[in-house]
Amino acid sequence: MASLSICNVYAGISYGIRPASSGGAAAKPRRMVAVRAEAINPDIRKTEDKVVDSVVVTELAKPLTAYCRCWRSGTFPLCDGSHVKHNKATGDNIGPLLLKNK
């Protein structure tokens, strides 16, 4: 009963369910994911109104630095590969932003 009421809180706004196929004969099947309008950051800096990070790109030490976009990284704002677990658990297809210093 509790889980149903939690669902109902968020069920009012929905991005809907994506079809399994976009319809074209040669089109690659689209993943079917249901994404509700709800928070996607469970735990990162929740005392801040908005979590914004800045990178001075001239100060990047390594040729390649990956930045998190899944909000699950233990080294946020850096990527620690947590999107792999998230994608596996949810069927999602998210990944990091790679900054390349030449």
Next chain:
Amino acid sequence: MASLSICNVYAGISYGIRPASSGGAAAKPRRMVAVRAEAINPDIRKTEDKVVDSVVVTELAKPLTAYCRCWRSGTFPLCDGSHVKHNKATGDNIGPLLLKNK
């Protein structure tokens, strides 16, 4: 009935509900958000197994470029401010990654 079964698909894994306060007397109250283990990207490049973007930082044209971390931007991978609507609708506190070129 359909919406209930959608909820049940994702209800098995949960990050739980955060307390309203972290307990310290002077601590800023934490936002209470319920975040389930479900997909956070509703629509961006769903034919790709994993959405990874690369930025060659030496090619950044502007002194400041904002990159999306909310998966709602119409100009993804760039930020278009869509996190503001997302935060308002959900109580979340996410924001972009700012790349500063000097």
